[in-house]
Amino acid sequence: MKIKFLGGAGTVTGSKTLVESNGVRILIDCGQFQGIKPLRELNWEPLPILPDTIDFVLLTHGHLDHCGWLPRLVNQGFKGKIYCTSPTAAITKLILLDSAKIQEEEAERANKEHFSKHDVAEPLYNVEQAEEVFPLFRVIKPDDEIVLDAEISARFFNAGHIIGACSIELKLENKTLVFSGDIGRDDDVLMYSPIKPNKADYIFLESTYGNRIHPDEDVKLLLETYVNNTFQIDGTVIIPSFAVERAQVIMYLLWQLKKEDRIPDIPYVIDTPMGISVLDIFINNRKWHKLSESDCIAMCKMFTMNSDYQETITTILDKQPKVVIAASGMITGGRVLSYLERYIGLPETTVILVGYQAEGTRGRKLLEGATELKIYGKYYPVLAKILEIEGLSAHGDQTDLLNWLSKLENKPKKVFLVHGENQPADELRIKIQEKYSFDCSVPLMGQEIEI
Structure with a gap:
């Protein structure tokens, strides 16, 4: 063999x-x-x-x-x-x-x-x-x-x-x-x-x-802290996320925090058409995970779901504080690049990395302290806060x-x-x-x- x-x-x-x-x-x-x-x-x-x-x-x-x-x-x-x-x-x-x-x-x-x-x-x-x-x-x-x-x-x-x-x-x-x-x-x-x-x-x-060894950290508390700190300076939170499982976990945690009145009443956006489609797979395959159908439905109601790219543009141009979950998780492609083109150079922006960042990816470069990021052939200064929640891997x-x-x-x-x-x-x-x-x-x- x-x-x-x-x-x-x-x-x-x-x-x-x-x-x-x-x-x-x-x-x-x-x-x-x-x-x-x-x-x-x-x-x-x-x-x-x-x-x-x-x-x-x-x-x-x-x-x-x-x-x-x-x-x-x-x-x-x-x-x-x-x-x-x-x-x-x-x-x-x-x-x-x-x-x-x-x-x-x-x-x-x-x-x-x-x-x-x-x-x-x-x-x-x-x-x-x-x-x-x-x-x-x-x-x-x-x-x-x-x-x-x-x-x-x-x-x-x-x-x-x-x-x-x-x-x-x-x-x-x-x-x-x-x-x-x-x-x-x-x-x-x-x-x-x-x-x-x-x-x-x-x-x-x-x-x-x-x-x-994953840190023994309270991921809900970290998420709450990062969202509230960004909201207090009128900033936007961008969470580059894998569309499968990670996006749904973050949605679930934000939904829990919102139910407990621990985060502000601002727009919460999921901007990954694939991540939105995965929600249907979660609902149709409940034996594979811990979420009930009612939890899935209630969680989804909290979020604005962008499918069309024009909705992405509208969200990007909206100056009010917001939380955006967008693919891809290592920032190798996807709509998160469009958000970062506009927001990575703003000091009031917070980017939260929530998964493994492979060698050579933009996500790894941000974790390692990159001062500029190349997107579609252009370089953008990194002035946003770059944070990580390891416990969500x-x-x-x-x-x-x-x-x-x-x-x-x-x-x-x-x-x-x-x-x-x-x-x-x-x-x-x-x-x-x-x-x-x-x-x-x-x-x-x-x-x-x-x-």
Whole structure:
């Protein structure tokens, strides 16, 4: 059996792990690279194997760094089945259509304003190519056994993190391989705790926060303080947010604060069409999260929901204090860029970062104290307050990741740490070896192993 790490190795983006057994090829996730330019450029490179030789894609969840390369895979010849849960299928459709639309718009803008180094800027894929992915989806239920081949089966089980997210157990050649996907937190606001595996010969574990312990902070109190402090100086709060799960968590916390009369009566805006659509997925898939239908409906009534871009312009030009939740969470694209063009240079503005900021993203640069931000080829001075609430992360921290291994009834032959930058992955490796004495390693991008 061969395992090849095509993405999500030494980095938190572009997750792709290829499993080859007896002529059957299975790709675990098919993510898009984000962040620094050398990583983004990998999106344009062909896979080291022909996509039409891949038989199956098993999708852990619908975030762009796990599903965003599917249109390229299909466009280059993949015709197999894509297995995932029902919420993941719905979210992936939204994510891919939104990604394609943003890429089309940015390519058009780059050509119009001539800020691309290319003679003609092109999108990585367009809406039509994204839509070609959808007929290949095969929706499965958690814990059901899916027979992929005569002696190969898969089982999905809840990973927390976002709605529909699962870890995957793959049985083949009398071995059990477990792919964690992204692991959620044991005490998440909306998601249920991840299910821990009880048997595995080989484990492929994410390590995003492998060197971090989430602070024990009162996120509601922090949110309350930041909103009120900004309101007192007639400023606007901008919360760059991932449209899936994070936007809904922030909405829920703001709704709770408003019900308790702890934040002012000002406009609260959610400006991410995809985030608005995800609310319907939450309502239709209540067994996946802790919110009741009545809570979902009551929460939504508090917010102005911008779908049309003209509504975005109107909100941007409105000078009164307000709170805006807008995608994308790492400020790599989306409508949040339009808000920051106008507001990042105002000292009364507060930008609250509420999730992981990958290397090379605008969000990471702001966290590291950037004094200017490049948006659509222009530089804007950063005079706004840049704050962070770490306690809202949808990723488990080092403690959660170590706990995820705690129910194993056998000692795995090897644990591979993926989906993490090198230092967090290596620190988690040391912790796993100290706590469990498991053989543990951090694979390199492009590395192939035999088991």
